[in-house]
Amino acid sequence: MFEHGLILGTYLLRVGSFGLITSKNMVRAPMSLESIFNAVNLNFILFSNLLEGRRTGGEVFAIFVIAVAAAEAAAGLSIALSLQRNRKSTRIDQFNLLKW
Template structure:
């Protein structure tokens, strides 16, 4: 019973993240939606690891690696957004064409 609830929550978070990533015009909101997607993947990793292989912690360890990558992605992404905001005075995705200066 707990398995289905966690999977439903994970699918719900993943779908919110995909919808927000596709429809977002703000770079910060797009980064937050990407974090939602990564967190739903982590929930699946931990759930399936507990369900199928409860003695070995392969899914849990892999989930920690995904969390570390997500932290690095958030740091680098926010630094890029801050730099774009400093130069362009806007963080809208459709207004930040960096190729024509």
């Protein structure tokens, strides 16, 4: 069971990394980041169960990561929504916000 979880975590990490690197859409990039966070959470829980028996250290840390990821997703989507309203596009490569 442990090996299957590691394979699933590796797959989620690779898919999320590929999506984050190749994404040009401001909605797809946070979704890929969420996939990476889920892979990390899965590894936290797997290694917590393997190394510490039935203690809940990995599960508690995973809940904190989920809470931070939810806040990040809400902030990122609100920024994407405001940019969509102002610039009429959500493509990352079209924004030059530092220019006057």
